[in-house]
Amino acid sequence: MIVFCGYANSDVTVRVPEMPAAGSRINAHSIQRHDGGMAANAAFAAAKAGATTAFAGVVGDDALSGAFLDTLARAGADVAWTARDGTLTSAIVLVGPEGDRTIISQDDDVDPAHIAATAHRLDELGGGMLYLDGYRFPQAGEALAGRRTVRCAVDLDGCTDPGAARVAAALAEHVVAGPWHAALLGPDPAAAAAEHRTTLVVTDGPRGWRLFAPDGSAHSGAAVPVTTVDTTGAGDCFTGSYLARIDGGDDPVTAARYAAVAASLSCTATGARAGIPFPDRVLAMLAD
Secondary structure (H helix, E strand, C coil), X not given: CEEECCCCEXXXXXXXXXXXXXXXXXXXXXXXXXXXXXXXXXXXXXXXXXXXXXXXXXXXXXXXHHHHHHHHHHHCEECCCCECCCCCEEEEEEEXXXXXXXXXXXXXXXXXXXXXXXXXXXHHCCCEEEEEEHHHCCCHHHHCCXXXXXXXXXXXXXXXXXXXXXXXXXXXXXXXXXXXXXXXXXXXXXXXXXXXXXXXXXXXXXXXXXXXXXXXXXXXXXXXXXXXXXXXXXXXXXXXXXXXXXXXCCCHHHHHHHHHHHHHHHCCCCCCCCCCCCHHHHHHXXXX
């Protein structure tokens, strides 16, 4: 089982002819609302990949929050872990003509007490994997103390401090990070993986991925060439798909290959989730 604890967003996706400069005024090609949020997107991808999945975010008790959770539930995620005493936060996503995006988002109501309660619940159920993002560290370190049956996985996105990144890596069995966030762990990702005894996967969009194992071995793979429409949520799709395959018994390299295909395909539709594929499509591409 994988419990995804973190962001739930209502994304306002604005397609623009170019990214605006300060003080400029441009007309949008379209403005649409989509469900988003790092943890929720990753939970959606993991559920679609067939994993037993729960989402443990914080949203409101309003109709929009209810519809948000209903969409996750239809994808196969258990949303009973979600607290409804906060707010479904918003994000403004500007998408340029090449599918590149800029995101302006609110902070959410997931605090250390919520993380600790989620970890305790997972521990009481006999354990499983808990996903957290980089925004939660270093505070999440104390929240996870003593949870012996809880295995941690971290998407370092959102982390800005090397000390916090090291706390996350020391707790995590698996760390997924872009190049900038991976560099918080030091200049040598192989050494960082060995030091923290974690599997570190460095994703770099169309340039593919590199994986550094705790035993010092390194692996790499390519992304799948696609016609990019919107890169929003591609990293979340990679992380959710990767963890789903790990939970299903794949070794990390096999899981990363699967996740890279899924993340590439996720870029072919507008919004963070519309392009996330089912396993049969991914496995067919891997078999070619």
